[in-house]
Amino acid sequence: MEYSLQADHLTKLFNGQLPAVNDITLRVRPGEFLTLLGPSGGGKTTTLRLLAGFETPTKGRIQIGDHIVADDSHFMPPEKRKIGMVFQDYALFPHVDVAGNIAFGLRGSSKDKARQVKRLLTLVGLTQFAERMPYELSGGQQQRVALARALAPNPDILLLDEPFSNLDTGLRAQVRSDVRHILLETGTTAIFVTHDQQEALSLSDEIAIIFDGKLAQVATPHALYNRPVNMQVAKFVGDANFLPAEAHGMTADSRLGEVKLFHPKSGRVQLMIRPEALAVGFDEEGSRATVLWREFYGHYQRLGLALADGTTELIARTGVDRYFQRGDAVSVSLALPALAYDSESQHVLS
Numbered sequence: 435m436e437y438s439l440q441a442d443h444l445t446k447l448f449n450g451q452l453p454a455v456n457d458i459t460l461r462v463r464p465g466e467f468l469t470l471l472g473p474s475g476g477g478k479t480t481t482l483r484l485l486a487g488f489e490t491p492t493k494g495r496i497q498i499g500d501h502i503v504a505d506d507s508h509f510m511p512p513e514k515r516k517i518g519m520v521f522q523d524y525a526l527f528p529h530v531d532v533a534g535n536i537a538f539g540l541r542g543s544s545k546d547k548a549r550q551v552k553r554l555l556t557l558v559g560l561t562q563f564a565e566r567m568p569y570e571l572s573g574g575q576q577q578r579v580a581l582a583r584a585l586a587p588n589p590d591i592l593l594l595d596e597p598f599s600n601l602d603t604g605l606r607a608q609v610r611s612d613v614r615h616i617l618l619e620t621g622t623t624a625i626f627v628t629h630d631q632q633e634a635l636s637l638s639d640e641i642a643i644i645f646d647g648k649l650a651q652v653a654t655p656h657a658l659y660n661r662p663v664n665m666q667v668a669k670f671v672g673d674a675n676f677l678p679a680e681a682h683g684m685t686a687d688s689r690l691g692e693v694k695l696f697h698p699k700s701g702r703v704q705l706m707i708r709p710e711a712l713a714v715g716f717d718e719e720g721s722r723a724t725v726l727w728r729e730f731y732g733h734y735q736r737l738g739l740a741l742a743d744g745t746t747e748l749i750a751r752t753g754v755d756r757y758f759q760r761g762d763a764v765s766v767s768l769a770l771p772a773l774a775y776d777s778e779s780q781h782v783l784s
């Protein structure tokens with residue numbers, strides 16, 4: 435089985451509105467962790483609900499493993515799809531203890547159920563909590579129970595809709611990496627929804643960017659960050675500087691002087707420069723700039739720079755081997771080749 439899940443031209447129209455999901459095609463390999471990332475209202479939850487069977491597609495086709503679960507002539511209800519779901523609000527049963535919550539979707543003898551509950555309690559590190567009630571647990575513990583409950587029936591695919599958004603920052607990072615390890619350990623195929631770019635970049639095997647119901651790009655975190663297909667995607671995943679330039683093949687003339695390009699281009703372009711690609715120092719080489727502001731993050735610093743032309747501002751990110759202050763006169767140059775977008779279409783390949 436090449437893919438755990440295939441969705442083709444998935445489209446959902448709610449009455450009289452613009453499509454919430456518009457012609458989305460996805461492929462998910464066994465054991466893969468795919469993230470749907472995009473702004474609020476973009477159609478991420480609707481996509482998950484279509485995959486789970488809580489909505490019927492207006493158009494398109496969904497195949498899970500070898501089974502077509504939705505198309506023009508088929509519709510398999512959610513309980514038959516072998517899909518587990520974890521939601522933002524955990525939705526634990528409040529009057530049932532932890533073990534009871536995990537056992538909820540299980541069939542078989544009570545002995546088999548008990549064995550499976552024990553296995554999952556161990557997996558999520560909650561063996562001591564089997565008899566606690568949900569209200570006696572912290573947010574992170576509740577989230578792990580919700581994960582155990584979703585994994586208990588051994589689903590083919592796990593869908594997670596912003597499962598960490600109710601947790602505070604520190605706990606969120608912890609639960610997030612716990613969940614990732616548990617999924618790796620169990621080899622579970624997962625589709626995860628978030629609008630947090632850092633979360634998506636750090637956890638995913640692949641990321642699907644969704645804007646206004648449409649797929650803008652599907653790529654590995656590395657490729658997405660370094661080669662976004664258009665300026666909108668570039669801005670959405672991390673800080674991006676844009677600088678107008680005149681391209682001549684593999685180089686371009688810009689306010690940072692002559693810079694190297696990733697792809698050959700000619701004519702007017704917009705360079706996309708990530709903050710860490712800028713080398714900032716007190717050298718003779720490079721363009722002159724002034725530090726406008728500085729934010730210190732312990733292991734790196736973020737700098738706002740004004741080039742000497744007085745109109746260009748850039749964001750740079752440097753290590754902490756050297757300290758910069760507001761008002762410092764610095765040199766700035768490009769340490770890596772720049773990605774060039776066509777000025778008109780704002781795409782890499784025009």
Ligand SMILES: Nc1ncnc2c1ncn2[C@@H]1O[C@H](COP(=O)(O)OP(=O)(O)OP(=O)(O)O)[C@@H](O)[C@H]1O
Pocket residue numbers: 448449451454472473474475476477478479480481629
């Ligand atoms: N049941 C529904 N009836 C009508 N419109 C809906 C329904 N569910 C979602 N929508 C609309 O579909 C669009 C996509 O919504 P969806 O919940 O999928 O977005 P999302 O990407 O999950 O956003 P968020 O990040 O805020 O959770 C929105 O415009 C929303 O208002």
Ligand SMILES: [Mg+2]
Pocket residue numbers: 478479480
């Ligand atoms: Mg949503």
